[in-house]
Amino acid sequence: MSSQPAPRAPQGERRRRDAERTKAEILDVAQAEFARHGYAGARIDEIAALMRTTKRMIYYYFGGKEQLYLAVLEKVYTEVRAAEAAIDVEHLAPVAAIRTLAELTFDHHDAHRDFIKIVSIENIHHAEHLRKSQALVDLGVPVIDLIERILAAGRERGEFGTGADAVDVHMMISSLCFFRIANQHTFGVLFDRDLAAPEHRDRLRTMVGDMVVGYLTAADPARTDPTVGR
Amino acid sequence: MSSQPAPRAPQGERRRRDAERTKAEILDVAQAEFARHGYAGARIDEIAALMRTTKRMIYYYFGGKEQLYLAVLEKVYTEVRAAEAAIDVEHLAPVAAIRTLAELTFDHHDAHRDFIKIVSIENIHHAEHLRKSQALVDLGVPVIDLIERILAAGRERGEFGTGADAVDVHMMISSLCFFRIANQHTFGVLFDRDLAAPEHRDRLRTMVGDMVVGYLTAADPARTDPTVGR
Amino acid sequence: MSSQPAPRAPQGERRRRDAERTKAEILDVAQAEFARHGYAGARIDEIAALMRTTKRMIYYYFGGKEQLYLAVLEKVYTEVRAAEAAIDVEHLAPVAAIRTLAELTFDHHDAHRDFIKIVSIENIHHAEHLRKSQALVDLGVPVIDLIERILAAGRERGEFGTGADAVDVHMMISSLCFFRIANQHTFGVLFDRDLAAPEHRDRLRTMVGDMVVGYLTAADPARTDPTVGR
Amino acid sequence: MSSQPAPRAPQGERRRRDAERTKAEILDVAQAEFARHGYAGARIDEIAALMRTTKRMIYYYFGGKEQLYLAVLEKVYTEVRAAEAAIDVEHLAPVAAIRTLAELTFDHHDAHRDFIKIVSIENIHHAEHLRKSQALVDLGVPVIDLIERILAAGRERGEFGTGADAVDVHMMISSLCFFRIANQHTFGVLFDRDLAAPEHRDRLRTMVGDMVVGYLTAADPARTDPTVGR
DNA sequence: CATGAATGAGGGTTCATTCAT
DNA sequence: AATGAATGAACCCTCATTCAT
Incomplete structure (x- = not known):
């Protein structure tokens, strides 16, 4: 300068x-x-x-190329971890906490599209590079602990059912947020809807929150029997 | 001659x-x-x-390479469309129908892993090849019509809420089924859980059905306010 | 039919x-x-x-490719020989005969552009294919005999000088007619003149005749000394 | 730095x-x-x-191959232009000047056989590469100016006729010099004469000079009527 | 710390040609 | 006599990478 x-x-x-x-x-x-x-x-x-x-x-x-890719991988994951660490929902009631977590995750995926593509690429290669980075594996996944604490609080209050597993809940939230960005192009071509467009964002964010909360607060999850009515 | x-x-x-x-x-x-x-x-x-x-x-x-890739793309998509066309849930009651559709989608993703990888790859390339294949774009997406009929029946019976959109519901189902296979490798490394393993399959399949049904049958989707409890 | x-x-x-x-x-x-x-x-x-x-x-x-090329070579040369055989200038006076021969050669080159390109191509390959075709070599070159007869008649009449050689004269005529077609493209780009255009044809045809006749009828060809005037 | x-x-x-x-x-x-x-x-x-x-x-x-070819094209043309620029005949009387120019051109073609082949090749391809090289097109063709000055001087002295055009004269000289080298192989096979052989060089060089001088100094170029004598 | 020159290995593609009937 | 399917051999080109200073 x-x-x-x-x-x-x-x-x-x-x-x-x-x-x-x-x-x-x-x-x-x-x-x-x-x-x-x-x-x-x-x-x-x-x-x-x-x-x-x-x-x-x-x-x-x-x-070399592989080491450069690995450095990129560590960079984008580290940035994500930093963002996750900044999430503070523990002062919220369990229902609000889990909804907020889902919606922040939604916004975070929306804002970090390169990260999502890199994760997709890494999965195509069976996570072989991620596996090599002890740094990333060691970074741990505090989000699971966070969800576990929210679930425990919810169960204690009687607001959540008893069957939910923290990793499952995380997968569920991730699925809903990840797909919208990762698969936007094929989805857009086939269904003529731009999932990543701002006009759909608020509705879909709310939908994700609704689904997660709905799932956790349901009295009896598996309430329907697919054979009924045949 | x-x-x-x-x-x-x-x-x-x-x-x-x-x-x-x-x-x-x-x-x-x-x-x-x-x-x-x-x-x-x-x-x-x-x-x-x-x-x-x-x-x-x-x-x-x-x-050439690109045309070969395009042929593969058309092949895997055509196979998926054929499987979708074989789905017959219209004789079921709406709730059972949508759950069955979700679970069949789940199983179908589980069984066609190459398809899922090809779709991921295609998204990395912004669906540029899929876009070229008028055959695929024209194949249409009968699944949306199917969902619309199920939703209409459910609303008529008073079993579903009124806000749900068929494309959104399809995205929701796809997200939950796609992520589990597509992201199994990074998820497995980071959370030490093999999402694609048979031991998790039944639980996750039910979970997907529960979420979709729960979302559609909820009296008031956006029942929670994230600001409550702050 | x-x-x-x-x-x-x-x-x-x-x-x-x-x-x-x-x-x-x-x-x-x-x-x-x-x-x-x-x-x-x-x-x-x-x-x-x-x-x-x-x-x-x-x-x-x-x-095969080479035999096909050879067949093309024989075809275009045979057509040229047939056209040459049809030339009848022996009833003309020597000066008119040689001019007519030059002008017919000029028109013939103008009309058979593929032949000219094939000859150029063959020269790039050192005439290796032409050499193989005994048929073409044996076709002989009656044009040389024709020129010799014209030259003899001209010398006898005292209209032509004594030094001219029939093969040289043929080369001279061919040069002037061949270049105009063969090199039209580079010449056109560099000198901004389309040698093959109809608007230049008559003038150039006459010029070729003039040059040949002028050369043969000159009293003393090498009349100038390049060192004079220095 | x-x-x-x-x-x-x-x-x-x-x-x-x-x-x-x-x-x-x-x-x-x-x-x-x-x-x-x-x-x-x-x-x-x-x-x-x-x-x-x-x-x-x-x-x-x-x-790549095409760029390499283009570089070769520019190289051979640039060398030719340099040689042309070295020609100094303006101190000579017009007749001697034009003869010297013709003879130097003759020697130059004799000495640069690759150039002649490259020009032939370029013409087979319709000068498509030459056309692309603005550098070559811009190099200009000073030889035309030179010929024009010689012709003007000759006309002024009354040694040259009035009809000659500089580009035509250049074409004429080029034709006679180019053909002898470019078409030596087919000509050699068909007429059993090696035009490029040293034993013919001096005679042909003189002949080229004679023809050009003869053409320019002729009192009345189109002195013969092809129909006379029929 | 920094860099222009150089490169081995392989990638996609195209060619003239022949096989099998 | 005629032909659709198949192919071996090369060709142009590109990539990640290293050398030499």
């Missing part, structure tokens, strides 16, 4: 900061490229072309 | 049948390859190596 | 005639394809696609 | 020189290959095999 180096900062410090900024820029461009074209379809040349540094720097800082 | 068509017909017929079989075999292998590695990651050489014919035949029959 | 086979012609006869017609059609299409794209650039598939028969027939009748 | 540019400059300089040499070497080999086999018949593999570098470098430096 400044043409005159700040006198207090030693040269090495500035160098390191430049390096960090370069790395961050590479990661940003790489994230977009991988999200857009998949792992095999992403091009190192293309990433380099979209930056101020050269292709050589990518190898210098990251070592 | 030929003065003696009779003796040549059986030979030509056999030839044609062999050709059809070869094409079908290529498609099967290509489906697996694309599903496993994505569009860019799939290798024409690999597909050929897994068969009795040579790489050259792929170009002879399909013209 | 007729839907009813002539009763007097036996089946085999008709078959043979169809075969001849098919061969001739292949040759016509092949001539255009080779002239347009060169030997290596010509495509057997393209030739087949432009006909009513299949690619297989090309191999059936001609054996 | 670099704090120590001095010690690196020579290295970079040497590198760049090597790169230039490599590019030049590729161009030389490519020129021979294209001239020998035409555009479609030329093989990138063959070009690479004839050099110290690999096929990959051709793409690194030129981008």
Whole structure:
């Protein structure tokens, strides 16, 4: 930024900061490229072309395509974890808490589309890269604990049924929020509805909350018998 | 044209049948390859190596990688449409009908994992290939009509609320069924639960049915206010 | 042409005639394809696609690409020889005879552009195919004899100088007529003049005649000394 | 940018020189290959095999086969233009000047056989590549101006007739010089005379000069009537 | 720390041709 | 005599990567 180096900062410090900024820029461009074209379809040349540094720097800082992809993977997951950690619903009553969690998850998926694409890509590759990153596996999943606490509170108050499992509930919420973004393109072509469009967002967000709350507060979940009426 | 068509017909017929079989075999292998590695990651050489014919035949029959991928896309979608067309729930009472539809959808996703991967891949590429296939777009989506009839019957009987939209309901069902298979790998690594494992299948199938039925039969969907209790 | 086979012609006869017609059609299409794209650039598939028969027939009748090219070569050269044989200038006075020969050659080149392209192509390949065709080599070059007779008559009358050689004169005429067609495209781009356009034809034809006649009737060809005037 | 540019400059300089040499070497080999086999018949593999570098470098430096061909085209034309620019005949009397120009053109064609083949090839392809090279089109054709000045001087002195056009004269000279080299192979086979052989060179060079001078100095070009004597 | 030049390995594709009837 | 199906061999090109400074 400044043409005159700040006198207090030693040269090495500035160098390191430049390096960090370069790395961050590479990661940003790489994230977009991988999200857009998949792992095999992403091009190192293309990433380099979209930056101020050269292709050589990518190898210098990251070592190779796979390591770069892994760095992107860790970046997007870390950002998601940070957002999750910021969720504070424990002061809410259980029903409101679980609905709020669902709706925040909904908004979060809406706002982080690259993350969703990277997760889709990672699943196509059987999570082989994610598996390698002990960092990510160790990051843990505090959201499960959060849901467990909400479920416990709800059961204690008699507002929730007894059968619900925290991981199942998380899967349910994720499913509803993930699909809308991840599958928007095929769904849009086949059903002529743009799921990601703002005009549908509020209705669908409410719907997700309704479904989760409805499921947890139902007196007797499996109340219907598919054979009845045949 | 030929003065003696009779003796040549059986030979030509056999030839044609062999050709059809070869094409079908290529498609099967290509489906697996694309599903496993994505569009860019799939290798024409690999597909050929897994068969009795040579790489050259792929170009002879399909013209190129993209056309082969498109043929796979049409194949998996056509198979899905055929399965959907076989669903017969109109003789059931609305509640049972919608639950049965959800559970059949669940089982169908469970049984057609390549389809799910291909759909994920197609979404990574913004459905650009699906969009090109007028055949698929024209195939239509009878499932929406089916849901609409079920919803209408349910509303008439007073068993369903009035707000539900057929496309939304379809999205909801698809989300719950699709995610479990599509995201099984990342979910498995992070939450240490194999969503696709048989031991979870029955519980999750019932859960999906419960959620859909619960949503449709709820007296007042948006019964909770997220601001309550703050 | 007729839907009813002539009763007097036996089946085999008709078959043979169809075969001849098919061969001739292949040759016509092949001539255009080779002239347009060169030997290596010509495509057997393209030739087949432009006909009513299949690619297989090309191999059936001609054996392969090189033999087909050779057949085209023989065809265009044979047509040229036939046109040359029809030239009748021996009843003309020598000066008129040589001018007429030059002008007929000019018109002939103008009218047979595929021939010119094939000759250019053949020269790029060092005439390796022409060399193989004893038929063409043996066809002989009666034009040289014709020129020799004209030159002899002119010398006898004292109208022509004594130094001119028939082959040189033929080369001279050919050069002037060939270049205009063969190099029309590069010349047109660089000098912005369409040599092959009708508007230039008459002037250039006369010019060719003038040059040849002027050369042969000059009292002393090498009349100028390039060092004079320095 | 670099704090120590001095010690690196020579290295970079040497590198760049090597790169230039490599590019030049590729161009030389490519020129021979294209001239020998035409555009479609030329093989990138063959070009690479004839050099110290690999096929990959051709793409690194030129981008592809067509661009390589275009570079060759620009190279041979640029060399020709440079030779033309070196021609200095304006101090000569008009007759000597035009004869010298013709004879230098003759020698130049004799010495640049690849150029002639490339021009032939380019004409087979309708000058589509030449047309693309604005560089070549813009190079202009100073030879036309030169001829115009010679013609004007000749007319002023009363040594030349009034009808001659500079572009026509250039075409005439080019025709006579080009054909002898371009068509030497078919001409040699059919007329058993090696036009390109040294033993014919001096005679033909003089003949070209004679023809051009004869044409320009003729009192009345169209002095003969082809119908006379019938 | 930084970089322009270079590259081995393989990718998709196309060609002329032949097999089997 | 005639042909639809099949193919081996190469061809142009691109990718991630490393060398040399």
